[in-house]
Amino acid sequence: MSPRGALTLFTVLALLSGCDDMTVQPKAGAWSPEATLVTPPQDTVAWGDAALKPPPLTLALLQRGQQRFRIDCTPCHSELGDGNGMVVQRGFPAPPSYHIDRLRQAPTQHFYDVMTDGYGAMYSFAGRVSPPDRWAIAAYIRALQLSQHPPATAVQTSR
Amino acid sequence: MKTLVASFASEARLVKALPGLRPLGVVETYTPQALEDDRSSILPLVVLVAGLVGAVCGFGMQVYANMIGYPIDIGGRPEFSWPAFVPIAFEIGVLSAVLAGFVGFLVVNRLPRLYDPVDEASLMRGATRDRWCVSIRTEELDRAHTLLRELAADNVEELPA
């Protein structure tokens, strides 16, 4: 190899080696295919996903429920819970309003189960909403129902 | 205006001839060795100032880096750990001094000057070996020739105008 050729090769290799700058390393990121393709074994529940007993009703629980409701539920159910959210206005089949008798009389567990398993056109939210948050949202739905249909005694008291 | 180039066989003769030649016009010497010269040079001052400025800037840079730019605890040392800043300040000072000296040398001598009219004289080729040359830019050509002959110049060459 001529000296000039060697110099060229040297320069090219030196410059090329600069490309290997460790910004990309052979390790699995949170969403590399190896990580996302892991499916949980049968009959197992992800950590923290086990069914819970309903927690005691507190103001903090309701506030948490309101926050999560506005994230995960309002696109369809709307902030009022009347089933006329933005996505429904764009063509998604309207869910029933929370303020119908069937749902007012349904046990709280019903809302929890719908979030866990889905219902009708509604997909399961088990992967997005953790069990404690499901209870919080369920509690908030109860509060929504109450807000649209207050018992006469409560109205009087507040006066 | 004409330019003459004359060469002398020794330093002594050239030095002896110079006072007589100076009244003729612009006189410049070209010698293989430095002539005795009592005039001073500005370069030591340039080197000193550049060195001091470089050292102060180098020190300032380190102080800035460690106290303002990115103060970070290294082995519990204080942010203003000035003794550790001295070596680099010294090195930067020396670097600027040397570079300033070299650049200053080029500037004060208007170098690089690859071509100069005196190069046309073939006598000049010896000026870097053993000839002690002098160039005289003068109106009084004849007097210069006579004077050079009197002063025992080895060769005299007249530059084409």
Place this chain on the structure above:
Amino acid sequence: MTPFDPVALPGSNNPDMTDHVSGIALRANAFGWWRIATVLPAALTSGLIGSILYLFFAGVGIWGIDWPVAWGFAIINYVWWIAIASGGTFISALFFLTRSEWRNSINRIAESMTLFGAACAGIYPILHLGRPWFFYWLFPYPNTMDLWPQFRSPLLWDFFAILTYVTSSVMFWYLGLLPDLATLRDRAPTRGKQVVYGVMALGFRGTSSQWRHYRVLYGVLAAIMAPLVCSVHSIVGLDFAGAATVGWHSTMYPPFFIFGAFLSGFATVLLLIIPMRRLLRLERYITGRHLDVMGRLLLTSSLFVGYAYIMDAFNTYYGGEKAEITMFQEKLFGYYAGIYWATVLFNVLLPQLLWFAAIRLNELVVALVSIGVIVGMWCERFTIVVVSLHRPRLPSAYGLYHATIWDWLTMLGTVGFFVFGILLVVRLIPVISMFEMREILAPRRP
């Protein structure tokens, strides 16, 4: 040939000297011996390029370094070369300041040695970085990381020291070359050489103003170079002394390293001038006086180094720290003891021959002693780096170091590169500083 020779033999004169020295550089064809001598260095330099390429491709794992000895050949050779380089500046700058006339005929060699020694040295720390292509991170430039180099570390001081030293050496060397380049320009036989040397001479014509500024500047730069070279090698010593490693953490290191620089630098200059004065017919200008002076200097610096070795042992046992003593015993009697004793033999005992004037003037023996010293200095660096690291404070971390073929290729490659560079200097520029020799040959007398 006697120690009382003048620095240029009687009968020398300026025109002859100029013709002879510039004639070497301006030869149309290289000497036969030159062509033969370049073959091996050129091959070794190719080996160096090859091993560097492979290093870039494969990483520093191809070397023998590992825990606990993470500083292997790269650092050994770096310190070895920079010491050799420093020796040249001592001769060209320090002895310029002392107005030692003998220095005028060998300072060009010494400075060229400095240049190529420093170039060889500078390669190593960069290769030693895990990712050499990021070496510029050592430089404080306005980067997008908002980061600064670690200014409190001797290793960074070293970067600045080497940067300054290499730049200043090039400047000093080139400035010293200007009048000689002008001579070559005016004496060049071919148009090509006239143009090349003419451009390099920048238009230096020896006018009164040029000479006036030139002499002043040369003196000032010499006065700067002398402390600079001391700072450079002290900082190299601090690279070691700054670490809390057994055997390194000593205030003696900076002067100890400077002693070593004297020793190896003088030895290398001797090794270069002895064959050169014969091959280039320079006996007239490099005389018995030079050999005698250099021999004395070599002997003196060897005594300095010997003193450092004794102090090293004394401090260890007087200090009484267990880890230090363990490491030192290992140095004397352990796995690498042979290298330590070679150090003592080559650096301290062998140069004692130079007490005798007859030996100082025997070129063959002096050359052999010089080679011994150069090898001995390498052994000293090996002992410092490897022996200290292979016996750290924790016995669980003990380990050995062995160089690989790539270590050796790189090391021999830099030796080849160095010799190649010196041969190029011999071929292309005056090996003797002609304008400074004129001062000796025609002293300025009233």
Place this chain on the structure above:
Amino acid sequence: MAAIFSPAANLAAKLGLIGAAGLVLGGMSWWWLWPRTDYVRHNSWFVEQPVPFSHQHHVAGLGIDCRFCHTTVETAGDAGMPPTYTCMTCHSQVWTNAAMLAPVRESLANNTPIPWRRVTDLPDYVYFNHKIHIAKGVGCESCHGTMQDMPLSQKARSLTMGFCLNCHRDPAPNLRPPEAIYDTDWQRTPDTPSPAALAQQYHVGGRTLTDCSICHR
């Protein structure tokens, strides 16, 4: 014998020197500027995606909260890339025949993830945790820009180390009240607590934020 050089050589030498100086200065400016350009940092680059997802439509148009899709942003280091299942929550009913969404339907049918390409990517030697930034009051917009205005996602900030350090050295001006973290239109109002008050409320600040090991672990 004539001179070696012609008078033009002097001009050539001067031009050469000026050229060399210009080259050095130009090189230095280039070195300073080049890494800061949007081109090098890939700022405002549109990345070709399997599906041309519009944050503008989903966030600004429909008012969907960031956390509807990026579910783990409050609880984990990574913000969480939504699985196809999340897309199909709506698109099982809406735009069911759109050709644009074919890869989404395929993905669900074949149980293979959609190969989204990273837009906001940090080097692998940087440790970044969304959870702590959210918990300490840093809004999404600070690093991701105005996602609600992007019909196609693009990188909005340089994300150089200098960018990170700029905030880590003085985080207070970039902090928001908890309720404003996901607010895409949030502006500081007179009622907003001062930066210093927010920093105190979140217990943020101090030299440790610029320790090497905060980001390189």
